[in-house]
Amino acid sequence: MSNRVKKGWLLLLVILGIVFLPTGEAAAQQGQVTQPAPDRAAIDRGGVAYQKYGCFVCHGSGGAGGVRNKNAITAEQVAGLIKVAEGYTIPELRQKILEGMLIIQKKDPKGPTPPLSMPSFRGSEEELNDLVAYVVSLDTPPSVVSTTRPPVPASMLGKGNCRVCHAAVVKQFESNIHAKAWPEEDSRSDIATTCAVCHGDGDRHAQNPSDLRTIIRFNDVSSASAHDKNAACLACHERGLRFSWRGSAHESRDMVCADCHKIMAPASDRRLLAKQQEMEVCFQCHQVRRAQLQRTSHMPLREAKVTCTDCHNPHGTTAEKLLSADSVNETCYKCHAEKRGPFLWEHPPVAESCLNCHEPHGSNHASLLKSERPRLCQRCHIEARHPTTPQPVASRFVFNRSCQNCHSQIHGSNHPSGVRFQR
Numbered sequence: 162m163s164n165r166v167k168k169g170w171l172l173l174l175v176i177l178g179i180v181f182l183p184t185g186e187a188a189a190q191q192g193q194v195t196q197p198a199p200d201r202a203a204i205d206r207g208g209v210a211y212q213k214y215g216c217f218v219c220h221g222s223g224g225a226g227g228v229r230n231k232n233a234i235t236a237e238q239v240a241g242l243i244k245v246a247e248g249y250t251i252p253e254l255r256q257k258i259l260e261g262m263l264i265i266q267k268k269d270p271k272g273p274t275p276p277l278s279m280p281s282f283r284g285s286e287e288e289l290n291d292l293v294a295y296v297v298s299l300d301t302p303p304s305v306v307s308t309t310r311p312p313v314p315a316s317m318l319g320k321g322n323c324r325v326c327h328a329a330v331v332k333q334f335e336s337n338i339h340a341k342a343w344p345e346e347d348s349r350s351d352i353a354t355t356c357a358v359c360h361g362d363g364d365r366h367a368q369n370p371s372d373l374r375t376i377i378r379f380n381d382v383s384s385a386s387a388h389d390k391n392a393a394c395l396a397c398h399e400r401g402l403r404f405s406w407r408g409s410a411h412e413s414r415d416m417v418c419a420d421c422h423k424i425m426a427p428a429s430d431r432r433l434l435a436k437q438q439e440m441e442v443c444f445q446c447h448q449v450r451r452a453q454l455q456r457t458s459h460m461p462l463r464e465a466k467v468t469c470t471d472c473h474n475p476h477g478t479t480a481e482k483l484l485s486a487d488s489v490n491e492t493c494y495k496c497h498a499e500k501r502g503p504f505l506w507e508h509p510p511v512a513e514s515c516l517n518c519h520e521p522h523g524s525n526h527a528s529l530l531k532s533e534r535p536r537l538c539q540r541c542h543i544e545a546r547h548p549t550t551p552q553p554v555a556s557r558f559v560f561n562r563s564c565q566n567c568h569s570q571i572h573g574s575n576h577p578s579g580v581r582f583q584r
């Protein structure tokens with residue numbers, strides 16, 4: 162008789178004085194469980210242990226299943242335990258419960274880690290044997306599923322409780338920049354207590370996991386308001402770049418931090434962004450900007466040398482259009498300082514706004530210009546002595562850089578005789 166089997170099923174039955182004994186070796190070799198006469202007392206005790214250790218939280222009352230486990234290969238649910246014994250030998254089943262399962266296979270390999278893991282069993286040897294007997298006995302779904310749920314055992318409550326049921330998620334979180342963002346008053350906390358700083362306290366949720374309103378969630382299907390979701394983040398991040406978040410264009414459209422950031426499994430190397438490239442984050446909604454970037458003239462955004470946040474602060478600013486500097490021109494001067502002047506001869510539309518002539522997101526005219534020259538200039542200079550009248554194509558007034566063939570210093574001139582921006 163093999164030791165494994167002895168330790169498992171047989172020992173229990175012998176102790177309980179059951180007369181019928183299966184031939185253990187044969188059963189193990191076949192990988193099948195020969196049906197012994199069920200021991201009602203052990204099964205009943207196993208049923209109590211099933212409640213006591215909270216198995217019902219994930220496997221359902223009476224092993225009926227039905228608990229969601231997003232992106233798990235098992236139909237996105239935790240498998241029920243009805244007839245589970247058919248796929249296991251007794252020792253295997255015992256081992257499974259004793260060790261638990263940290264890694265649950267994903268349905269979509271690129272999707273999130275399934276939230277629920279199987280915890281390892283912490284009870285006594287006798288309880289384990291009883292549990293196995295109970296699980297083996299589950300061959301029909303419970304006829305009546307009780308509407309009153311038993312209370313969740315104390316071992317699943319308290320600080321850091323997330324680890325009990327979400328072990329794989331907690332493990333994965335170790336490498337997150339937030340892994341050490343636990344409350345200041347609590348210097349001895351571990352990662353599992355960190356979860357609460359964003360998701361809220363876990364006890365109410367543990368006692369009734371199927372009511373997802375008991376935990377703060379950040380995705381679209383969550384019933385929490387955008388304001389509540391953001392408040393969880395702003396508790397630590399209100400200052401700095403988010404000083405003007407409240408009332409900003411994005412906030413007032415009920416956007417949430419999680420529209421642009423992904424905390425648990427970020428797609429980017431830095432800033433926990435929802436997409437690998439920052440621009441892609443914005444293009445989720447600003448499709449026109451994506452199209453503009455494909456135009457022939459553009460700043461090196463496509464080349465990733467300039468990004469949206471060089472000019473905008475998506476979290477809100479005191480300037481209009483979420484510009485990160487006080488005005489359009491101040492924004493441009495950050496990189497084009499030479500255009501600031503001062504000039505001896507200033508061209509007023511330049512000092513007023515670069516947007517008088519440029520379209521910063523991309524244009525099909527050279528140098529990001531808003532329109533073709535000479536029309537660009539003639540929107541304002543119709544009164545000029547020369548060429549307001551139509552010119553032959555080869556005329557020096559419209560040829561090549563057009564007006565700038567002569568008025569080359571269009572942003573302003575420091576030459577004593579540069580009044581007409583010719584030098």
Ligand code: HEC
Pocket residue numbers: 211214215216217218219220230233235238239240242245254257258262265277278279280282292296325326327
């Ligand atoms: C926090 C949730 C959770 C708790 C609590 C839990 N399990 Fe599990 N259990 C799982 C998950 C997840 C799996 C593996 C994936 C699956 O099959 O759905 C699993 C797998 C199993 C399996 C193997 C099932 C199979 O089809 O391969 C058995 C048996 C089992 N659990 C028994 C128990 C027992 C007994 C308890 C109580 C001591 C328990 N589980 C508590 C989540 C849990």
Ligand code: HEC
Pocket residue numbers: 215218219228229230231276277313317318321322323324325326327356357360361362363364366367368370371372373376377378
């Ligand atoms: C007693 C076990 C248990 C404990 C403890 C527990 N959870 Fe859960 N949690 C569950 C179950 C079961 C679900 C799945 C509920 C459902 O989808 O029906 C779940 C779901 C979730 C979800 C939603 C997942 C999704 O797919 O959207 C989040 C978020 C979550 N838990 C966070 C936490 C955090 C944070 C803690 C600790 C503060 C915690 N849980 C503690 C059992 C538990």
Ligand code: HEC
Pocket residue numbers: 231273274276323327330331334339352353355356357358359360378379380419422423424425426
């Ligand atoms: C800094 C805030 C923050 C912390 C800390 C945090 N979470 Fe989350 N969690 C989120 C956000 C935001 C989401 C929504 C999806 C995302 O951004 O990845 C989320 C989603 C989830 C989900 C659902 C997964 C999904 O893809 O739908 C689970 C489960 C979860 N968190 C559990 C935990 C656990 C367990 C911990 C502790 C180890 C934890 N979270 C710590 C912010 C946080």
Ligand code: HEC
Pocket residue numbers: 338339341342343344358359379393394395396397398418419422424430431432433
């Ligand atoms: C308990 C405080 C706390 C909460 C709550 C919190 N964070 Fe953080 N967060 C931090 C700390 C600490 C850092 C690390 C900052 C640092 O090192 O400068 C951080 C960093 C970040 C970063 C920058 C990552 C990087 O690579 O630089 C982002 C983005 C972020 N958090 C988003 C969020 C979002 C979104 C939420 C809400 C779902 C949130 N945080 C909730 C404390 C918190």
Ligand code: HEC
Pocket residue numbers: 391394395398401402403406411416417418419420421422432439442470475476
């Ligand atoms: C419209 C998209 C968008 C929204 C909404 C958004 N962020 Fe960001 N966030 C970004 C981008 C893009 C960066 C990277 C900026 C950079 O690297 O300068 C960033 C950077 C950060 C950083 C790291 C830089 C820093 O400030 O130290 C933190 C922290 C942060 N965001 C928190 C939040 C919080 C909290 C919210 C919700 C109140 C939020 N974000 C909402 C796009 C967004």
Ligand code: HEC
Pocket residue numbers: 410411414416420421439442443444445446447469470473475481482483484
């Ligand atoms: C989830 C969708 C969404 C994402 C992602 C998003 N935005 Fe927006 N954005 C909006 C909406 C909605 C408005 C308001 C549009 C309106 O008022 O016409 C807006 C407005 C703006 C404005 C104009 C503000 C104003 O005062 O008129 C700027 C600039 C802007 N977004 C930049 C960005 C940048 C940069 C990013 C990426 C970091 C980004 N957005 C990501 C939805 C989004």
Ligand code: HEC
Pocket residue numbers: 440443444447450451460462467468469470471472473482484489492516521522
């Ligand atoms: C070189 C600076 C610069 C860069 C880079 C930039 N923007 Fe802008 N953006 C501006 C300026 C200036 C305005 C104001 C335009 C106006 O007032 O007409 C603006 C306006 C906007 C608006 C509001 C348009 C409207 O008509 O209300 C959106 C949306 C926007 N930008 C999105 C983006 C996105 C997305 C990116 C990244 C792909 C980006 N911007 C990159 C300078 C920039």
Ligand code: HEC
Pocket residue numbers: 458459460461466467468471472489492493494495496497515516519521527528529530
């Ligand atoms: C983050 C730095 C940065 C900011 C801010 C910035 N630019 Fe640029 N800009 C560049 C770079 C880099 C180039 C490419 C220079 C080169 O290729 O030599 C460029 C090129 C240009 C060009 C020439 C494009 C071409 O096709 O020749 C124009 C016009 C221009 N920027 C206008 C603006 C305007 C208007 C603003 C303010 C709305 C602005 N820039 C803000 C970095 C910036």
Ligand code: HEC
Pocket residue numbers: 490493494497500501508510511512514515516517518519528530562565571572
């Ligand atoms: C009156 C129209 C007009 C205004 C206003 C204007 N520009 Fe220009 N800009 C031009 C023209 C035209 C060109 C093309 C020059 C050429 O082809 O030699 C140009 C070219 C540029 C270039 C690329 C060539 C170079 O000189 O470096 C940059 C950068 C630039 N402008 C930045 C700015 C900035 C920054 C502002 C605002 C401070 C601004 N422009 C305002 C008309 C204007």
Ligand code: HEC
Pocket residue numbers: 508509510517518534537538539540541542564565568571580581582
């Ligand atoms: C948004 C309107 C606007 C645009 C576009 C514009 N200008 Fe001007 N420009 C002015 C104003 C206003 C003055 C100042 C007129 C004055 O002082 O009487 C001026 C002055 C000038 C002067 C000097 C005239 C003088 O009397 O000293 C020249 C030359 C000139 N612009 C050429 C151009 C050229 C070339 C372009 C196209 C590249 C152009 N401008 C585009 C508004 C514009």
Ligand code: HEC
Pocket residue numbers: 535538539542544545546547548557558559563564565566567568581
């Ligand atoms: C072949 C050279 C040349 C070209 C091309 C040219 N200009 Fe001029 N422009 C001049 C000269 C020279 C003056 C100065 C005349 C003076 O000082 O009396 C001048 C003066 C001006 C003035 C000052 C006001 C005035 O009437 O004296 C404006 C405005 C002006 N040009 C706009 C333009 C515009 C707009 C274009 C393009 C459609 C253009 N110029 C193309 C040579 C040129």
